[in-house]
Amino acid sequence: MLQRLFKFKGGVKPATNKAPSVQAPLRIAPIPPLLVVPLHQSIGGQPTPLVEVGDRVLKGQPIGAADKWVSAAVHAPTSGTVIAVEERVAAHPSGLLTLSVVIEPDGQDEWIERHSLDHASLEPERVREILRDSGVVGLGGAVFPSHVKLTPAASVPMDELVINGAECEPFMTCDDLLMRERAEGIVRGVAIFRDLLRPKRVLIGIEDNKPEAVATMQAAVEALGENFEVVAVPTRYPAGGAKQLIRVLTGKEVPASKRSPEMGVQCFNVATAYSAWRAIAFGEPVISRIVTLTGNVEQPGNWEILLGTPMQEVIALAGPKADTNRFVMGGPMMGFDLPDLSAPVVKATNCIIAGSPTLFPPPAPEMPCIRCGACALACPHELQPFELYWFSRSRNFGKAQEYNLFDCIECGCCSYVCPSHIPLVQYFRFAKSEIWSRERDKNMADAAKARFEFRNERDEREKAEKAERLAKAAAAKAAEKKPDLPQAAPEPVETPTVDAEAAKKAAIAAAMERARLQREAAQPKNTDGLTIAQRKEIAEIEKRRAPLQAQQQAKPNAEGVQTQNSPKDQQ
């Protein structure tokens, strides 16, 4: 299998530090005494809670339902009792709270009823629904709901399906271990994606520092008789970025302004493919993931950990050394300090690194930029980071956007090579969030202005119409007073007036109806976002109401119709 590889510009080669965590095989972490499962674990909408305090849940039971298309369900990682549905600390640099379901495991680990399905016998739309309801999201760290990415573009044929096993972040080995130990499941999962997207070729890219993974994946592909190409790609950070891997394997460059299916290519992480296969073939939703525990610990390694396991439980598995002063979630290039160790493992948690002052020394003081251009050479998106830095620093956000700020993937290569130790990525994040917040403000102001202008216009129109009506009435009166005028004259005038009046009324009615529909579509209904208690209450009221309504419908009268209509009018 000879595959022509392409190069992406830039990139860096930090020490990989992967060896310590691949010595031991994959281990299954024990069930912790308490699970805190955040409902919002993927890009998109926040799933609505399906359980309330006191409920007994089974392993794999949905506890949060996808609230819209770009969203994914969340499940109970084991059987037990819901002891709280409340705001808990999120695994996020901000340390903000997020609505979470707290489950006390009963130790029985009792599954819900599972159905084993064959995706080939299902409608593609049904497969996507199952994936959404099984909570399958990008496990590379981006946690984008996978079913959304599994819809091919209507206009562009799908050329390549790229499967990402590159794992370019130093220290991280969760995908490596998964490929070594569960290659067959990955390949079967890839086959599901292949059947949904129907690409011409399937390319599995793995960095060449993982020869064992390349070999096991190749063997699995052959054993299953698939024609997927397993390709070892040069080890260079960020070769595992979706856009970089697509570039290396296909030569296509997906700009920030486009989605990859528009260019006939789609990319999934190996762990995502594996979880998709478990979801379809075993009916197992995503309730655990493989996490690399490494860095300044006694026992580095990879563990399959239930989602919702608090970080302190996880860290105890690896045994941090005495001088550990921080825990980083994610890799050392794009990860972040965990603000609170009570935060739980979520679908995005691919790696936890115990840091020490020797492992991650404090940064040298920031010096002025000397425009040496090292960052521009390192940027995989071929941006001019030092120019972006000047513009971000001086809050010249328009210029920053002109210099393609939003093409920055925040990979950290520029900061890595900067001789002045400037935290460039932070400047870009700052600029991006400032631009976003300004845009939000502007949109709100625009909407308010549009409302105001519409109202003024309507007032003007109504005034004009009133004046017209009055004038017409006056004219009619004047006409009545002069009966000696020839009869033929007013008639042709009269007929169109009536017609115009009727047409106008119809148009107004139609416009009002459109506006009402739009309002209903745009505004959240007051039945959305309710707590479980409120929903139960509503259900009870509805139950009481049902016989009454049936009675009313049996003998319809004017009163009954009015009662039925009244809530609508109020809205």
Add this chain to the structure above:
Amino acid sequence: MDFITPPYLTQNVSVRRVMLQVLAALIPGIATYAWLLGPAVLVQIAIATATALLAEAAMLKLQDKPLGPFLGDGSAIVTAWLIALAFPPLAPWWLIVVGTAFAIVVAKHLYGGLGQNPFNPAMIAFAVCIVSFPALMSQWPPVNAQATFVDQLVLVFGQGPRLDALSGATPLDTLKTALKLGEGSTSVATVTADAAVFGRIAGHGWEWVAAGYLLGGIWLWGRKVIGWHVSMSFLAGMTIISGALWLWNPAHFANPLFHLFSGGSMLGAFFIVTDPVSGCTTPRGKLIFGFSAGLLAYLIRVFGGYPDGVAFAVLLLNLCVPIIDLYTQPPIFGMKK
């Protein structure tokens, strides 16, 4: 716990490291210089370094900036060394003090300090002094002057008479003057036949100093401290114009090799136009910057009134940097035609 923002890993690089490597790359040239022309240049380097550090410290103090990191970054020392190498080695001590102080105080700090100067500070020092003290800036010792170190020190620090034997024109200047005085009767070949002033390819002895800079430059390129774009295009610009004129009239125009190894060509190509702060940053911009500077340097040194043109060429191109950069922004990932 220290506050660290990702990435947690950084390459072992710093401004100080970059500057130290530039200083190290100057050593072959300086060693040859001191060997062939006496140790006076080392004295000038010492004076320039002391002046630069003092001026830098004073300016930092005035701005309430920390002395440690900024004095330690080595940028002022690089400026000082380049000034010392661009100035005549036997110039009186105060000349280099004036030049260096002007470079650090005005050209660097009044524009905002490290990273903010639009002009190359060393070239500003040269330009200011050659305009203000043209005679002193034009007295260069011949290689075979046989002056002892003491003689040189007397010239640098003393108030004694400036001996003609120890101060002549540069080979470039000598050639230009001879050709001008000869008014067509002399040719380049007859002028450069004088072995006291001219060597195999350029100035006697000076050609070896230039070779030392070239060596250092290649080392810097190998260490990836400088890129090839700007140095190569500078040399290319100078080669093309000098080659064209030489082919057209070899009696009146020296060959490209003579120009590449004369005056400030090699020092300029690897240590001056490569200054990242005052130079272009885009690949195409660097090519335009280097090529134009090489071309201009040749035109000024051959047709202008000054003995060399590198300084003025670089300063003029420094002025053009913003517009060159603006129009040479490279296409980004996914947006190439």
